[in-house]
Amino acid sequence: MAAVGLKCPECGSLDIVDDEHYSQPQLVCADCGAVVSEGLLTTTRSEELQGTDVRYSNSTEVNKQPCRNQIKGIHRVRALCRILRLSFVMEETAENYFKQAYEHPSFIRVSLQKKEVLAGCCILATCRQHSWPITMGTMTCLLEANPKLMGVVYQEMVKALKIEAPPTSVIDLLETHCQAYKLSPQHVHEELSESSKDLTKRAAVLLELAADAWLVTGRQPVPILTASIYLAWQSLKPTQTRLKYTLARFCQMAKVAKSSIAPKRVTELKEVLCKLGQELPWLRGSEMTPQTVVQMVDDILNYRLTLLRKALKSHEAALASESELPPSLEDTQPGPRDDAPSLDATASQPDAESAQQPQQDVDLTCTVVMGGLSRAGSGQVSTPSKRSLFEPPSVTHAKIRRVQLPVKEVTGDEEISDSEIDSYIRTPQEMRDYAEAKEALSSSEEEF
Amino acid sequence: MEQNNSLPPFQGLASPQGALTPVMPMFSPMMPYGSGLTPQPVTNTNSLSLLEEQQRQQQQQQQQQASAQQSGMPGGSGQTPQLYHSQTVTTTTLPGNTPLYNTTPLTPMTPITPATPASESSGIVPQLQNIVSTVNLGCKLDLKTIALRARNAEYNPKRFAAVIMRIREPRTTALIFSSGKMVCTGAKSEEQSRLAARKYARVVQKLGFPAKFLDFKIQNMVGSCDVKFPIRLEGLVLTHQQFSSYEPELFPGLIYRMIKPRIVLLIFVSGKVVLTGAKVRGEIYEAFENIYPILKGFRKTT
Numbered sequence: 001m002a003a004v005g006l007k008c009p010e011c012g013s014l015d016i017v018d019d020e021h022y023s024q025p026q027l028v029c030a031d032c033g034a035v036v037s038e039g040l041l042t043t044t045r046s047e048e049l050q051g052t053d054v055r056y057s058n059s060t061e062v063n064k065q066p067c068r069n070q071i072k073g074i075h076r077v078r079a080l081c082r083i084l085r086l087s088f089v090m091e092e093t094a095e096n097y098f099k100q101a102y103e104h105p106s107f108i109r110v111s112l113q114k115k116e117v118l119a120g121c122c123i124l125a126t127c128r129q130h131s132w133p134i135t136m137g138t139m140t141c142l143l144e145a146n147p148k149l150m151g152v153v154y155q156e157m158v159k160a161l162k163i164e165a166p167p168t169s170v171i172d173l174l175e176t177h178c179q180a181y182k183l184s185p186q187h188v189h190e191e192l193s194e195s196s197k198d199l200t201k202r203a204a205v206l207l208e209l210a211a212d213a214w215l216v217t218g219r220q221p222v223p224i225l226t227a228s229i230y231l232a233w234q235s236l237k238p239t240q241t242r243l244k245y246t247l248a249r250f251c252q253m254a255k256v257a258k259s260s261i262a263p264k265r266v267t268e269l270k271e272v273l274c275k276l277g278q279e280l281p282w283l284r285g286s287e288m289t290p291q292t293v294v295q296m297v298d299d300i301l302n303y304r305l306t307l308l309r310k311a312l313k314s315h316e317a318a319l320a321s322e323s324e325l326p327p328s329l330e331d332t333q334p335g336p337r338d339d340a341p342s343l344d345a346t347a348s349q350p351d352a353e354s355a356q357q358p359q360q361d362v363d364l365t366c367t368v369v370m371g372g373l374s375r376a377g378s379g380q381v382s383t384p385s386k387r388s389l390f391e392p393p394s395v396t397h398a399k400i401r402r403v404q405l406p407v408k409e410v411t412g413d414e415e416i417s418d419s420e421i422d423s424y425i426r427t428p429q430e431m432r433d434y435a436e437a438k439e440a441l442s443s444s445e446e447e448f
Numbered sequence: 449m450e451q452n453n454s455l456p457p458f459q460g461l462a463s464p465q466g467a468l469t470p471v472m473p474m475f476s477p478m479m480p481y482g483s484g485l486t487p488q489p490v491t492n493t494n495s496l497s498l499l500e501e502q503q504r505q506q507q508q509q510q511q512q513q514a515s516a517q518q519s520g521m522p523g524g525s526g527q528t529p530q531l532y533h534s535q536t537v538t539t540t541t542l543p544g545n546t547p548l549y550n551t552t553p554l555t556p557m558t559p560i561t562p563a564t565p566a567s568e569s570s571g572i573v574p575q576l577q578n579i580v581s582t583v584n585l586g587c588k589l590d591l592k593t594i595a596l597r598a599r600n601a602e603y604n605p606k607r608f609a610a611v612i613m614r615i616r617e618p619r620t621t622a623l624i625f626s627s628g629k630m631v632c633t634g635a636k637s638e639e640q641s642r643l644a645a646r647k648y649a650r651v652v653q654k655l656g657f658p659a660k661f662l663d664f665k666i667q668n669m670v671g672s673c674d675v676k677f678p679i680r681l682e683g684l685v686l687t688h689q690q691f692s693s694y695e696p697e698l699f700p701g702l703i704y705r706m707i708k709p710r711i712v713l714l715i716f717v718s719g720k721v722v723l724t725g726a727k728v729r730g731e732i733y734e735a736f737e738n739i740y741p742i743l744k745g746f747r748k749t750t
Binding site: 169 | 596597598599600615617618636637638639640641642643646647650651654655678679680681682685686689690693694695696697698700701716717718719
């Protein structure tokens with residue numbers, strides 16, 4: 001019996017049965033044989049259980065052909081490798097990484113944009129493993145991608161493929177960065193030109209000094225590179241014409257991108273050089289300002305080990321004398337010089353007297369090892385009040401934190417007073433006001 | 449090494465590993481034969497049961513030694529003299545050790561905690577900065593009513609599908625969802641978080657809903673501290689490559705993912721360290737005690 005209540009239009013009987021004519025379902029009257037209604041001869045796509053489309057990535061094909069996007073991605077990897085002029089081995093490695101990453105479950109379904117960035121990330125990882133200096137910023141520019149997206153995809157890829165790619169050190173990046181500066185005689189005036197080799201050498205020494213003085217750790221590498229190349233260029237031939245060039249003008253001349261952070265790095269680097277330059281014996285007590293330091297950079301860099309040792313000694317002396325001086329005497333001393341290295345506020349004023357006694361042997365608690373810039377001053381960490389000569393700028397210019405209220409001891413199960421809770425609940429009058437205000441706002445919005 | 453009764457906090461182990469070697473004889477003459485722990489005779493060649501018996505023996509000895517430790521008599525079990533290693537036990541383990549007789553956490557051969565020599569504690573205690581907890585109020589809520597009737601609530605359904613409520617003491621913020629689940633953030637200690645969550649539940653109760661306080665759980669704890677010396681992040685990333693990620697172009701700090709305990713540390717050049725991902729306070733302290741010797745190794749002063 002088919003649906004209850006169906007009557008055959010021919011004979012009026014209620015005996016309607018479900019019958020099938022080949023594969024076509026039909027409702028037929030059992031008495032007279034009239035066809036009351038019939039279904040479709042063929043099934044619709046949604047009714048079919050066999051033969052529906054399966055996505056290629058879900059199919060069980062054993063030797064899967066790479067999909068179109070994967071092929072495009074591999075071509076992109078190859079193209080980028082040719083642009084960067086990487087060796088054949090590196091190209092192969094990058095391609096392998098890309099294939100592995102593409103088929104990894106965390107990357108197979110991401111957007112096409114991410115897959116494009118993935119190609120660049122694979123090349124970046126390969127370059128790092130082969131110590132080929134390249135920054136993430138360069139890769140981002142080549143791909144014209146969002147830097148944040150680049151960072152995200154890179155970190156995901158490294159985690160997914162479990163590869164170890166040590167980050168490039170800043171000093172390795174220097175040479176390639178230097179070659180971008182168009183300072184050869186054919187590009188600029190002869191007085192302003194400089195050979196890439198000399199520039200790189202001088203900038204490398206400046207960069208090492210900056211790294212030891214905590215100016216490089218934790219910061220963007222490119223601005224500090226620009227700053228060191230600028231100072232190197234100025235100090236190689238410190239004529240008035242060169243000294244008059246500001247950083248912005250220098251970048252314009254060398255056809256290099258400007259950066260807003262590089263001037264700050266220049267200032268910091270000059271401060272470090274001032275600190276060292278202060279110890280030069282042939283200054284004879286005159287001041288070393290950031291303006292005059294550029295001419296002396298040559299000497300400072302040639303004798304930097306000695307100057308560092310002296311600076312440490314005078315710093316120690318300053319700290320020692322400062323702790324001995326009674327407070328009244330400190331007030332009568334001449335005020336701190338503004339251009340003196342200002343990173344150590346407590347020891348600023350005794351610098352004047354210590355500079356005049358460079359030969360005084362102070363009983364050092366620290367041992368200064370020859371030729372080991374980084375290992376000097378190990379004894380200074382005994383008390384927290386003693387600060388070292390060079391400190392990361394984030395320590396010197398520490399953020400003023402809001403005063404931390406002392407943590408109240410609570411058990412978590414205390415009584416909660418009703419009055420406190422009532423203070424968080426609106427009175428009926430407030431509720432009415434709020435509702436009226438909301439209505440007024442919504443009606444005024446409707447008007448627009 | 450004399451017997452050490454007090455284990456150094458959060459270090460590896462000082463339990464008598466040396467006594468429990470796999471090469472130990474099955475039935476030493478000193479071992480009481482009929483102790484009830486040796487049901488099978490020696491001639492049984494079933495290797496699996498031999499191993500089980502070994503394990504049972506070792507377990508029994510370890511229990512004896514644990515009591516011997518407390519009583520102060522090392523030779524109680526009559527086995528080989530106990531060797532107490534107080535140094536260099538954090539990373540090595542003898543092959544064949546079964547997890548049955550470990551009461552203190554053993555670190556396997558593959559380094560999951562960076563190898564550190566046992567040393568005195570740092571003396572610095574990380575301060576907790578934020579606790580995130582969740583609780584189930586156990587009833588469906590009408591967010592519009594809550595936003596209308598509560599003073600300290602904001603509700604913008606187009607932006608986010610929850611009411612944001614704040615209380616003054618303890619200074620916290622809660623996200624209250626229409627399913628009755630609530631997230632409480634901003635507290636500085638576990639007890640404060642619990643008290644704050646109870647206050648929010650009480651507010652919701654007063655607004656007319658049958659709110660309960662079910663399944664309160666702390667989901668995340670964030671702590672921070674300062675080691676007071678600058679750190680060479682470039683050196684740290686080279687020596688601890690499998691744990692650290694340092695990309696100065698993306699973020700100024702080094703991201704250190706410690707595996708045991710599972711904590712993420714953000715280490716900055718100024719010496720400030722942020723620890724996050726803990727479910728209990730002890731994990732933060734343990735993670736800091738693990739990282740402090742490593743950071744001391746990278747302390748450079750010029």
